[in-house]
Amino acid sequence: MKNNDKDKAQRYWKENLTYLTILLGVWFMASYGAGILFAEPLNAIRLGGFKLGFWFAHQGSIYVFVLLIFVYIRLMNKLDKKYGYDE
Template sequence: MSEKQAKAKAYWKENLRYLLLLLSIWFLVSYGAGILFKDALDEIKLGGFKLGFWFAQQGSIYVFVILIFIYVRLMNKLDKKYGYNEE
């Protein structure tokens, strides 16, 4: 295996690790907070709405958008680390 292939494999492995981590967070927020832990979260109010309801309706979308920005930042750092940046 050439050095270029080894670098590409390490890049892809780190990319997959980021993806799994961020998708796991999104799953926990959308499925966990919106469905599994809804009853416990409904004891807390946010803006007049029960927190479990809020996560199911809006919170998971907000978290998803935030995770997109985090992913972009992580990938920019990863690109620089492995020399794939376009600068």
């Protein structure tokens, strides 16, 4: 492997890890933050008849996770094209 290819692969992996860190941080805040840490203040708001903190703890974090999967797919497709790893 050439030195240039190795540098390109390292930049690609670093950018991938940045995306993962940000997206997992968002998921953490949606699941643990909204469902546990901030549940009491969020319970003052109702969503579909349920308290918002309760909703995030049981369903909201799952919806956020599925949405983040699609965001990750889109980001990785762009990243693959940027570094020439697309098919």
